[in-house]
Amino acid sequence: MAEINRAVKGTNDMLPSDSHKFQFVEGKMLETASLYGFREIRVPVFEHTEVFLRSVGDTTDVVQKEMYTFDDKGGRSITLRPELTAGTVRSVIENGLVNGALPVKVCYVGGCYRYEKPQAGRLREFHQFGVECFGAASPAADAEIISLALQVLENIGLKNISLEINSIGCPECRKNYHKALGEYFSSHIDELCETCRDRLGRNPMRILDCKSPVCSALAKDAPKVIDFLCEECQNHFDSVKAHLDAAGIKYTVNPQIVRGLDYYTKTVFEFVSGDIGAQSTVCGGGRYDGLVSQMGGPKTPALGFAMGIERIMLALKNQNAAFPEPKKCDIYIAPMGDAAAVKATSLCTELRRDGFEAQCDVCGRGLKAQMKYADKIGALYSAVIGDNELFNNSCNIKNMSTGEIKEISLDNFAEQFMKIKLDSALSSLEESVL
Ligand code: ATP
Ligand code: MG
Numbered sequence: 001m002a003e004i005n006r007a008v009k010g011t012n013d014m015l016p017s018d019s020h021k022f023q024f025v026e027g028k029m030l031e032t033a034s035l036y037g038f039r040e041i042r043v044p045v046f047e048h049t050e051v052f053l054r055s056v057g058d059t060t061d062v063v064q065k066e067m068y069t070f071d072d073k074g075g076r077s078i079t080l081r082p083e084l085t086a087g088t089v090r091s092v093i094e095n096g097l098v099n100g101a102l103p104v105k106v107c108y109v110g111g112c113y114r115y116e117k118p119q120a121g122r123l124r125e126f127h128q129f130g131v132e133c134f135g136a137a138s139p140a141a142d143a144e145i146i147s148l149a150l151q152v153l154e155n156i157g158l159k160n161i162s163l164e165i166n167s168i169g170c171p172e173c174r175k176n177y178h179k180a181l182g183e184y185f186s187s188h189i190d191e192l193c194e195t196c197r198d199r200l201g202r203n204p205m206r207i208l209d210c211k212s213p214v215c216s217a218l219a220k221d222a223p224k225v226i227d228f229l230c231e232e233c234q235n236h237f238d239s240v241k242a243h244l245d246a247a248g249i250k251y252t253v254n255p256q257i258v259r260g261l262d263y264y265t266k267t268v269f270e271f272v273s274g275d276i277g278a279q280s281t282v283c284g285g286g287r288y289d290g291l292v293s294q295m296g297g298p299k300t301p302a303l304g305f306a307m308g309i310e311r312i313m314l315a316l317k318n319q320n321a322a323f324p325e326p327k328k329c330d331i332y333i334a335p336m337g338d339a340a341a342v343k344a345t346s347l348c349t350e351l352r353r354d355g356f357e358a359q360c361d362v363c364g365r366g367l368k369a370q371m372k373y374a375d376k377i378g379a380l381y382s383a384v385i386g387d388n389e390l391f392n393n394s395c396n397i398k399n400m401s402t403g404e405i406k407e408i409s410l411d412n413f414a415e416q417f418m419k420i421k422l423d424s425a426l427s428s429l430e431e432s433v434l
Contacts, residue, residue: 008124008125009118009124010116010118010122010123010124010125011123011124011125012123012125012310017326019326020323020324020325020326020327021313021316021323022309022313024156024323024324025156025309025312025313025316026109026129026309028152028155028156029107029109029129029152029156029307030107030109030129031155032148032151032152032155033107033131033148033152034107035151036105036131036144036145036148037105038105038106038107038131038133038148039105039106039107040106040107040108040109041088041091041092041106041107041108042108042110043081043084043087043088043090043091043108043110044081044087045080045081045110045111045113046078046079046080046081047078047079047081047086047087047090048076048077048078048079049067049069049077049078049079050077051079051086051087051090051295052067052079052081052082052086054086054294054295055085055086055089055261055262055263055291055294055295056082056083056086056261056262056263057203057206057261057262057263059198059199059202059203059206059262060206060209060260060261060262061206061209061210061211061260062082062083062114062260062261064195065115065116065195066082066114066115066116067079067080067082067113067114067115068080068082068113068114068115080113081110081111081112081113082112082113082114083112083128083130083261083306084108084110084112084128084130084306085130085132085261085263085288085291085304085306086295088106088108088132088304089132089291089292089295089297089302090295092104092106092132092134092292092297093292093295093296093297097134098134098135098292098297098298098300099298102134102135102136102300103133103134103135103136103141104133104134104135105131105132105133105134106131106132106133106134107129107130107131107132108128108129108130108131109127109128109129109309110127110128111125111126111127112125112126112127112128113125114126119278119279120276120277120278120279120314121276121277121278121279121280121308121310121311121314122279123310126308126309126310126311127308127309127310128306128307128308128309129152129306129307129309130285130304130305130306130307131145131148131304131305132302132303132304133145133302133303133304134292134300134301134302135300135301135302136301136302136303137289137301139236139237139239139240139242139243139267140243141301141303142236142240142243142266142267142287142303143240143243143244143247143249145285145303145304145305146163146165146240146244146249146251146269146285146305147244147247147249149269149271149283149285149305149307150163150249150271152307153271153282153283153307153312156312156316157316157321157322158273158282158312158315158316158319158321159275159319159321160273160274160275160315160319161271161272161273161274161282162250162251162252162271162272162274163249163250163251163252163269163270163271163272164251164252164253164254164257164269164270164271164272165240165241165244165251165252165253165254165257165267165268165269166225166226166253166254166255166256166257166258166267166268166269167225167226167229167233167234167236167237167240167266167267167268168205168225168258168259168264168265168266168268168286169225169228169229169230169233169265169266170230170232170233170265170266170289171265171290172230172233173225173228173229173230173233174205174225174228176228177205177223177225177228178203178204178205180223180228181204181205181207181208181222181223182200182201182204184222184223185200185204185207185218185222186200188218191214191215191218192207192214192215192218193210193212193214193215195210196210196212196215203262205225205258206262207219207222208222208256208258209258209259209260219256220256224255225255225258226253226255227255233266236266236267237266237267240267241253251269254270257269257270259284259286260284263288263290263291263294264286264287264288265286265287265288265289265290266286266287266289267286267287267303268284268285268286268287269284269285269286269305270283270284270285271283271284271307273311273312273315275315275318275319276311276314276315276318279311281308281311282307282308282311282312282315283305283306283307283308284305284306285303285304285305285306286303286304286305287301287302287303288302288303288304289301289302327357328357328377328378328379328380329357329358329359329374329377329378329379329380330351330356330357330358330379330380330381330417330421331351331356331357331358331359331379331380331381331382331383331397331417332358332359332360332370332373332374332377332379332381332382332383333347333348333358333359333360333361333382333383333385334360334361334367334370334371334374334382334383334384334385335360335361335384335385335386336367336384336385336386336387337386337387339387339390340385340386340387340389340390341360341361343385343390343410344360344361344385345360347360347383347385347410347413348360350413350414351413351414351417353414354414354415354418356414356417356418359374359377359379367384374400375400379400380399380400380401380421381397381398381399381400381417381420381421382397382398382400383395383396383397383398384396385410389410390410393409393410393411394407394408394409394410395407395408395410397417397420399424404424406420408420
């Protein structure tokens with residue numbers, strides 16, 4: 001029987017007490033991407049299954065083991081997106097963006113779904129921030145998105161991260177490489193897992209990304225793709241490194257990186273955190289020059305990256321990172337009696353129109369309980385309104401941390417409240433200067 005009081009395995013709730021942290025991190029991501037000209041795109045959470053088969057690749061772990069696929073009531077095969085590149089590529093082709101001014105630069109934040117074994121840093125619903133750039137073939141573009149990824153991680157305050165890069169070449173260099181790899185793994189065929197035995201004939205590079213201990217041990221001694229690059233791919237990789245060197249971006253070349261999705265060509269890279277244990281890759285990306293045409297669009301070089309937001313939050317938590325303070329209620333208005341409650345509603349409406357977070361009693365509670373609540377939510381100011389205040393058309397505004405009280409008229413309430421806030425901000429500034 002389904003349990004209605006428990007979230008599905010591998011899913012997390014983001015609670016209101018944490019939302020300011022996620023908003024800070026996601027805000028920084030989108031803000032940093034915009035400095036490089038990337039604009040937000042939103043694509044559906046589900047696509048025709050074929051979109052992922054064609055792009056992610058049908059020999060990958062993601063497609064073979066991890067997709068949430070089902071038939072909808074119209075008999076279409078639908079899949080919850082395991083990542084956002086495929087849907088983004090589908091969208092930029094369908095909407096003709098790749099036929100306009102190039103490069104097209106887009107970014108996104110969204111949920112992804114993979115049927116994986118849940119553990120720290122590995123969920124069944126997780127969220128990615130990512131960028132995709134279409135129409136840029138130059139190594140400068142590779143360096144630009146790597147620099148963007150680094151700046152995002154720096155801007156959110158993540159420490160202890162390292163950049164690893166590799167080149168996995170183009171289909172041309174891969175012909176020879178696949179041959180060498182095929183020969184190597186054929187000589188160990190009895191040791192491979194069942195999935196990898198099937199991959200051997202179809203796409204031996206996928207074996208390099210297998211998580212089974214035996215296959216990954218074999219992968220360590222396998223021929224390296226970087227030794228099989230054609231002249232163009234080698235020049236491209238050298239130039240990417242020269243751009244990174246010139247920008248002062250530190251990296252190591254890790255020939256083991258092949259990335260888990262089929263569409264990558266040439267440059268691939270990962271940012272790894274030293275603070276989250278086994279699932280240590282917080283960002284993965286690279287170039288995918290063949291994908292747009294493979295998906296039915298015009299021949300368009302492209303590249304991008306995706307970051308796992310939960311993994312980044314985990315790393316920040318383990319580093320005791322500081323977040324901006326959550327927003328507090330500016331003023332709590334506590335009415336006593338029905339007439340005062342009506343007035344409180346209109347005062348709050350006025351305050352909110354002027355941009356203040358204002359709250360008043362909506363539970364019909366007595367004064368003592370209301371003030372307890374105001375304290376609990378950390379209201380900065382409070383005002384009590386009863387018959388006297390209504391009669392005098394004025395009330396006291398109390399600064400909840402200093403206890404200081406100021407009387408203001410109930411007319412032009414928001415304007416006067418603004419002045420109180422400004423005066424208090426000024427005097428605390430003066431104090432801090434003295
Ligand atoms: P891994 O090797 O850890 O399985 P991957 O190669 O499958 O990663 P990508 O498809 O490149 O990962 O996704 C980009 C990023 O999304 C990863 O670097 C990671 O930070 C995050 N990510 C991927 N899968 C998950 C998951 N199941 N739970 C949480 N985050 C994930
Ligand atoms: Mg994976």
